[in-house]
Amino acid sequence: MLSYIARRLLISLPVLLGITVINFILMKLAPGNPVDMLIDPNTPPELLQAKKAMLGLNSPPAVQYGKWLLGLLHGHLGYSFSSYAPVADLIAQRIGPTLLLAFASLFGGMLIALPLGIAGAVRRNTALDHALTGLSFVGISLPPFFLGLGLIYWFSLKTKLLPTGGMHTLGGEGGLGDALYHLVLPASVLAAAIVGKKIRYIRASMLDVLEKEYLRTARAKGVRESLVIGKHALRNALLPILTVFGAEIPVLLGGSILVEQIFQWPGIGQLALQSILSRDYPTLMALNLVAAIVVLASNLLTDALYTMADPRIQYR
Amino acid sequence: MKTKRHVIVTTVLAAMLAVLAACGNNHNGSAPSGDSQASAGSSQPAAAASGSATSAAAAKPKAVTIGIVNSPISLNQINDQGDSASKTVQALINDSLLDINDSFEFLPKLADSVETKDNQTYVVKLNAQAKWNDGQPFTTSDVRFTLNTALSPKVESSFRLNFIEGTDDAGKLPEGQSELSGLKIIDERTFEVKTKKPIDPNIFKETFATKVYFLPEHVLKGVPPEQLATNAYFQKPEVTIGPFKYANFLKDQYTEVVRNENYYRPIAKLDRIFVKVLPAANLAAQLQSGDIQMNSLPVGLIPITDYEKVKALPDVNVDSSGPSEPAEIFFNNKTVSDAKVRQAIAYALNRELIVKQLLKGQGEVIDGSMPSDNPYYNKNIKRYSYDPDKSKALLEESGWDANKTLRFLVPSGNKIREQAADILVQNLRDAGFKIDVQKYDFGTLVQKVLKADYDLTIFNRDYYIEPSNYFSLFQSDNANNFIFYRNPKADELIVQGASETDSAKRRQIYDALQQILHDDLPTLSVYSEKRIQAVSKNVSVGKPLNLGMFNRVNEWDLISR
Numbered sequence A: 001m002l003s004y005i006a007r008r009l010l011i012s013l014p015v016l017l018g019i020t021v022i023n024f025i026l027m028k029l030a031p032g033n034p035v036d037m038l039i040d041p042n043t044p045p046e047l048l049q050a051k052k053a054m055l056g057l058n059s060p061p062a063v064q065y066g067k068w069l070l071g072l073l074h075g076h077l078g079y080s081f082s083s084y085a086p087v088a089d090l091i092a093q094r095i096g097p098t099l100l101l102a103f104a105s106l107f108g109g110m111l112i113a114l115p116l117g118i119a120g121a122v123r124r125n126t127a128l129d130h131a132l133t134g135l136s137f138v139g140i141s142l143p144p145f146f147l148g149l150g151l152i153y154w155f156s157l158k159t160k161l162l163p164t165g166g167m168h169t170l171g172g173e174g175g176l177g178d179a180l181y182h183l184v185l186p187a188s189v190l191a192a193a194i195v196g197k198k199i200r201y202i203r204a205s206m207l208d209v210l211e212k213e214y215l216r217t218a219r220a221k222g223v224r225e226s227l228v229i230g231k232h233a234l235r236n237a238l239l240p241i242l243t244v245f246g247a248e249i250p251v252l253l254g255g256s257i258l259v260e261q262i263f264q265w266p267g268i269g270q271l272a273l274q275s276i277l278s279r280d281y282p283t284l285m286a287l288n289l290v291a292a293i294v295v296l297a298s299n300l301l302t303d304a305l306y307t308m309a310d311p312r313i314q315y316r
Numbered sequence B: 001m002k003t004k005r006h007v008i009v010t011t012v013l014a015a016m017l018a019v020l021a022a023c024g025n026n027h028n029g030s031a032p033s034g035d036s037q038a039s040a041g042s043s044q045p046a047a048a049a050s051g052s053a054t055s056a057a058a059a060k061p062k063a064v065t066i067g068i069v070n071s072p073i074s075l076n077q078i079n080d081q082g083d084s085a086s087k088t089v090q091a092l093i094n095d096s097l098l099d100i101n102d103s104f105e106f107l108p109k110l111a112d113s114v115e116t117k118d119n120q121t122y123v124v125k126l127n128a129q130a131k132w133n134d135g136q137p138f139t140t141s142d143v144r145f146t147l148n149t150a151l152s153p154k155v156e157s158s159f160r161l162n163f164i165e166g167t168d169d170a171g172k173l174p175e176g177q178s179e180l181s182g183l184k185i186i187d188e189r190t191f192e193v194k195t196k197k198p199i200d201p202n203i204f205k206e207t208f209a210t211k212v213y214f215l216p217e218h219v220l221k222g223v224p225p226e227q228l229a230t231n232a233y234f235q236k237p238e239v240t241i242g243p244f245k246y247a248n249f250l251k252d253q254y255t256e257v258v259r260n261e262n263y264y265r266p267i268a269k270l271d272r273i274f275v276k277v278l279p280a281a282n283l284a285a286q287l288q289s290g291d292i293q294m295n296s297l298p299v300g301l302i303p304i305t306d307y308e309k310v311k312a313l314p315d316v317n318v319d320s321s322g323p324s325e326p327a328e329i330f331f332n333n334k335t336v337s338d339a340k341v342r343q344a345i346a347y348a349l350n351r352e353l354i355v356k357q358l359l360k361g362q363g364e365v366i367d368g369s370m371p372s373d374n375p376y377y378n379k380n381i382k383r384y385s386y387d388p389d390k391s392k393a394l395l396e397e398s399g400w401d402a403n404k405t406l407r408f409l410v411p412s413g414n415k416i417r418e419q420a421a422d423i424l425v426q427n428l429r430d431a432g433f434k435i436d437v438q439k440y441d442f443g444t445l446v447q448k449v450l451k452a453d454y455d456l457t458i459f460n461r462d463y464y465i466e467p468s469n470y471f472s473l474f475q476s477d478n479a480n481n482f483i484f485y486r487n488p489k490a491d492e493l494i495v496q497g498a499s500e501t502d503s504a505k506r507r508q509i510y511d512a513l514q515q516i517l518h519d520d521l522p523t524l525s526v527y528s529e530k531r532i533q534a535v536s537k538n539v540s541v542g543k544p545l546n547l548g549m550f551n552r553v554n555e556w557d558l559i560s561r
Helices: A002-029 A045-054 A061-073 A087-122 A127-141 A144-158 A176-210 A213-220 A225-262 A268-277 A281-309 B002-030 B084-093 B140-150 B201-209 B280-289 B304-311 B339-348 B351-358 B388-398 B415-430 B442-450 B468-474 B488-499 B503-520
Strands: B063-068 B098-100 B106-108 B111-116 B121-126 B183-187 B190-194 B244-250 B254-259 B272-277 B316-323 B327-331 B405-411 B434-440 B456-460 B523-536
Touching: A002 A061, A002 A281, A061 A281, A087 A127, A087 A176, A087 A225, A087 A268, A087 A281, A127 A176, A144 A176, A144 A225, A144 B280, A176 A225, A213 A225, A225 A268, A225 A281, A268 A281, B063 B280, B084 B244, B084 B254, B084 B272, B098 B201, B106 B111, B106 B201, B111 B201, B121 B201, B140 B183, B140 B190, B244 B272, B280 B304, B280 B523, B304 B316, B304 B523, B327 B339, B327 B415, B339 B388, B339 B415, B339 B503, B339 B523, B351 B415, B351 B523, B405 B415, B405 B442, B415 B434, B415 B456, B415 B523, B434 B442, B442 B456, B468 B488, B468 B503, B488 B503
Parallel strands: B063 B272, B405 B434, B405 B456
Antiparallel strands: B098 B106, B111 B121, B121 B190, B183 B190, B244 B254, B254 B272, B316 B523, B327 B456, B327 B523
16 A cells, blocks of 8 residues: 555656646746736836846746746745745645635535435435435535625624634634634535535435345344444445545635635635736746645545545555 | 544544644734634624733724735835735835825925925935834935835836936936935935936925835845845835834735834824735625724725615715726727727717716716826816717718727726726627627736737726826837827927926926827726725724825724714
8 A cells, every 4th residue: 555655656746747837838828927917108118128037037938947847846936926925935824724624614515415415315205305405406506605795794794603704813812713713604605515516426326325235135134224324335335425525625725716715715726816817927836736736645545545445445 | 443444534634624723823923912802703803902012001902904905915115016005005114205195295204304496406304203113213324225225227126216317217227336326415314316307396206205115224234136025024024114013914814013112203093903805895894894994095995886885884984085097998099090980989988877877976087097186187178978979970980990890808807897898888889889898807908908909998097196107108109108199299298298397387288288188089088986985983083095095094093982
């Protein structure tokens, strides 16, 4: 298993390199550049030229990429073109809140979706099943910005139970409790979409398994129904479910941009959006790299979880 | 064995969550801790914050939170990169030589006086008490250090000082020079600045005295110019000269400043100010919940759709700003080369409807680039009215090819402007134009405009007081003349206007220039918004303003009602 993981990590390196090349090309192909954003007739063109030279934008793209890669090998991600802050600092500041939000909503969503999906499969075609199906469609269809603003209206303005946004109380002492208190609304919005989608998956996956003969065997042996479902059926239904949850992690990172915006959650989504709009190349390159690493890591994590769910799967 | 695995998985997941939560917390490390009593719901910073440095710590610390829509990008006081959000927070921690208020009057700040006898040599006398927030005196030596640093060709700066002697056309020191020859230090508190030729003293006062912020020589001395921008000082500019000082800057979240106890003017009454970033759609809600006490201009604009809602809030005072920089249609004067066609477009647009319906009356229609409260605004020009018949007649007269399609570039982001553009497009189609609407983010749009890959576009320029800044766009030999407008008579007037020092003569020049631009119509403004200024009734003195919002921020206070 360990050697398998090591091998996977090694294979990831050229993949990552390829991703950065493609990202760089795409970024350069996009119209606009960080300097011409200042469309101000009162700025002398010499100054714009000087800025381009200072940022290294005059050298050929291959050289620019080479410099970036060389910096990366030395552990430097460069400086942001807009704030001149070290890019590594910018990302270090933001990655924590984003992962917190993503994993909280993922696990929250999973905890809700799992029992509901199972219930839907076990009681299939009953009123409960139909209600759950309806609920899941509501979850899928509600746009996050609408749900977000609705929750703010109800929980922050009407009942004043929860804060409207941010991650810490301004001027407060912060702390874990404070962050969790601010986490509830944004995580709920993201979790709602996950629950909606995953109830359907879990139900379908369970239905497949429920037909299987070994469950009949188990029942015939006199195993309790709760054990039949909870142990024998769920265990076998878990594999496809794990796959879709693993695939959800990268989606969450990208999809939380909107939610981060509404709730002023200080994550990388907002940083990415601002960097794209201001053509902040070093920050964008670093963000793409981080995103690529997260995707590769979550795939690896999913594969590792397979062996835990099903010991018959062996990696060599 | 199996149960053991379960335990491991669960533990690992739980641990990951805990670690992540802790990561998220770290940023607040530098914020002073206090006896947080954040009762659920009332997240008024005033109630939650604590730990004032004053002896009167027993009293509740006073904090005001200001709402802003875009995050400041940089706290570098010599390079705001033209970003209005950065300018907003910089004004809290930096003083300039003079202030300007919304009646366009100049008031002393770091300088006691700025005087000139010949409109070319300007004598500046600094406030004798002026000192940095670390107690070091502020002297002419800091002035020299700042100018020589900011004007070095190796340093990126937003200062536009190419009218000062000793700078080249780009406003930088010529290669190889490290001293600005137009600057003469008289003594510790007096210096002289010489301009290349005599200029209207208001240009000097606005562009130099109200725009230049200073660098502390005792902190930054010895930093090589090419490494200045990435120096750690600019990420945390703790030593500045202003009513408040830097405490915390979290991009896309908030900026926190605390009272400067060493201020050379009356020390601020508030303990701290937060400038919090939030979506425009949330401004009204957070005013209501008390999370913010006011919005800010021009970056914290409350959407006009929330106007009635904000007006109805019992604890909030609401009024409207003066006219602001207009949303302006820029023609590509190469492709839409006939002035008659541009006039036909002007008559075809129902701009009154946009102001009345879209802006709910909170704005006005103007034609020129300059807001109507500018002292040089020509009030005698008759505006283009909404007159479809006249438009059709003009269009026929011009022989416009009805099959030609006009590319109309609309920047995304400003919802009101996008909706206004929808109305404009409808008007133009009704008038018989074929319109191809292309929406882009601003960066892409600018690229297209610079390549002349457009026929018309709409956006807002910056807000200026100095009139020449509005007209430089129309000059034929300006490399940034992205509308390709050429008129020798206008060129002459633009040059005359910029160098005329007598304000009565200057007015005549600009009146004539505005008339020419009105007839030629290289650009056409659509509306000039009167922005919503909302402030909690708990705040005294302070309120959002287009100009000089923080001039008297040291007098701002919270009143308990």
